[in-house]
Amino acid sequence: MSAKILTITSGKGGVGKTTATANIGAALAKRGQKVVCIDADIGLRNLDVVMGLENRIVYDLVDAVEGRCRLKQAMIRDKYIPNLYLIPSAQTRDKTAVSPSDMIRLCNELRADLDWILIDSPAGIERGFKNAIAPADEVIVITNPEVSAVRDADRIIGIVEAEEKGSPQLLLNRLDRDMVKQNNMLSAEDVVDLLAIQLLGIVPEDKAVLISTNKGTPIVLDEKSPAGQAYRNIARRILGEDVPLLDLDKGSGFFNRISSVFGSGDK
Amino acid sequence: MQAKEIEVKGIKNGILVEVKDGDWQTQKDALLQHIDQNQGFFEGAQLVVNVGSRVLKSPDLASLRNALSDREIKLWAVLSTSLVTERTSQDLGLAIMVDQSSPGPEKDPINSLLDGDEAVFLRRTLRSGHKVKHPGHIVVLGDVNPGAELIAGGNIIVWGKLRGVVHAGAMGDTEAVVCSLDLSPTQLRIADKISISPPKKGKARPEIAQLENGQVTARDWSKFTR
CATH class of the missing domain: 3.30.750 (Transcription Regulator spoIIAA)
Structure with a gap:
């Protein structure tokens, strides 16, 4: 085995990097892949909470980098899905505790007995982001259909391209189809048109996500949630399956759309 | 050593x-x-x-x-x-021009810029945070996204969508023009005049912007008298 390293980043904060990392990790692990999620947001640790593993932390990323523990000891096994691990970040240190070369060394050490290494990047374009991006084989840029988030995503894509990591893939999070229809939100087409990179998936706005992150249970385990379905599809696409994007458009399929065209006149 | x-x-x-x-x-x-x-x-x-x-x-x-x-x-x-x-x-977000004078009395760094009709040609999308500064002309084959900046001593031509900030004739050339297939810059400056794009209706058409009576004016390229 030689793991592939995926870094999930966004530029802007609060667009869903941590949620996406936890759920893509869980969905990949559910499909039998051996996955570790690394929280690279040193000082503002979150991923452990979203994955519901906060109370199991003994060692963290900085301990591993500074040699206070073996790397294996910092890996926490998930409580729902076997094959899924978390390396939490340190809460009491800051971004400078780790350097880009530390991250590369650590990931190379992990590669041998894993399928995927997912890195949850901090917001911003400073040291923490550079740490997260340094070891990446591929980068996923996540954005919301919001002008400010898209602007930051564009900046991030420029930096990732300059680092010669190849063109990143786009994950559009929290799209509300009703708001798009009423012309109150950027559409997926608007965003893709501007950013001009490959669209990996669209995650619809779904209140169940907030509940699941508060509970520390990945939304991908919820068979009924549209967001969970979207993340499962994204994981399949990452594994190389050809899953059409239309699949996500549950509830507004072909017939629905025709009727909404006819219906719009008498509203 | x-x-x-x-x-x-x-x-x-x-x-x-x-x-x-x-x-x-x-x-x-x-x-x-x-x-x-x-x-x-x-x-x-x-x-x-x-x-x-x-x-x-x-x-x-x-x-x-x-x-x-x-x-x-x-x-x-x-x-x-x-x-x-x-x-x-x-x-990589690094500067390529700096004031090289010793710490002390200030000199004007921009003076020696406009020189002949040289141009840079960029075949790529310019994303937010990219800044291109050239004493001659700038030609872009690709889009210029919001948050990107082009500053030229001469003319600017964008064969693509122009949505960032552009400044043509940055050293004071009032004859400078800006052309684009879709001219909707965040801000458009020619020499010392600053303007913003009016809201657009309908499909994008190639346009050329230049100074007319001291006002930045954009015209449909197909109707432009060359």
Whole structure:
């Protein structure tokens, strides 16, 4: 085995990097892949909470980098899905505790007995982001259909391209189809048109996500949630399956759309 | 030791280092060694590196930047006479022009710019945070996204969507023009006039903007009398 390293980043904060990392990790692990999620947001640790593993932390990323523990000891096994691990970040240190070369060394050490290494990047374009991006084989840029988030995503894509990591893939999070229809939100087409990179998936706005992150249970385990379905599809696409994007458009399929065209006149 | 190979000069907002000709790897190692030997002098500094005519790609500059940041030094700018190296620096968010005067009385750095009809040609999308500054003309084959900036002494042509900030005739040329297939810049400046795009109706058409009676005016390219 030689793991592939995926870094999930966004530029802007609060667009869903941590949620996406936890759920893509869980969905990949559910499909039998051996996955570790690394929280690279040193000082503002979150991923452990979203994955519901906060109370199991003994060692963290900085301990591993500074040699206070073996790397294996910092890996926490998930409580729902076997094959899924978390390396939490340190809460009491800051971004400078780790350097880009530390991250590369650590990931190379992990590669041998894993399928995927997912890195949850901090917001911003400073040291923490550079740490997260340094070891990446591929980068996923996540954005919301919001002008400010898209602007930051564009900046991030420029930096990732300059680092010669190849063109990143786009994950559009929290799209509300009703708001798009009423012309109150950027559409997926608007965003893709501007950013001009490959669209990996669209995650619809779904209140169940907030509940699941508060509970520390990945939304991908919820068979009924549209967001969970979207993340499962994204994981399949990452594994190389050809899953059409239309699949996500549950509830507004072909017939629905025709009727909404006819219906719009008498509203 | 090899310290003689490296020329260090204090400039206005940082330290300028001249890297001599020769193999990049060797020179880079020599520079880092020099820095390590003079840690107190360099620590926390903003460094400007003049690499001469060397052609450097992203990994070359990124590795230098990372090595410097490991030493708590910020790589601020890379000066080069190679266009490729300049572009690499810009991609990495580094400056390519700095005020090289010694810390002290100020000089005007922009004076010697507009010179002949040279142009840069960029075949790529310019994203937020990209800034291209050229004393001649700028031609882009691709989009200019919001948050990107083009500043030209001469004309600007964007064969694509123009949504960033552009400044043509930046040194005062009031005859300068801006052309684009889809002219919707965040802000458009020609010489000293500043304007913003009016809301657009309908499909995008190629347009040309220029100064008419001291006002920035955009016209449909197909109706433009050449």
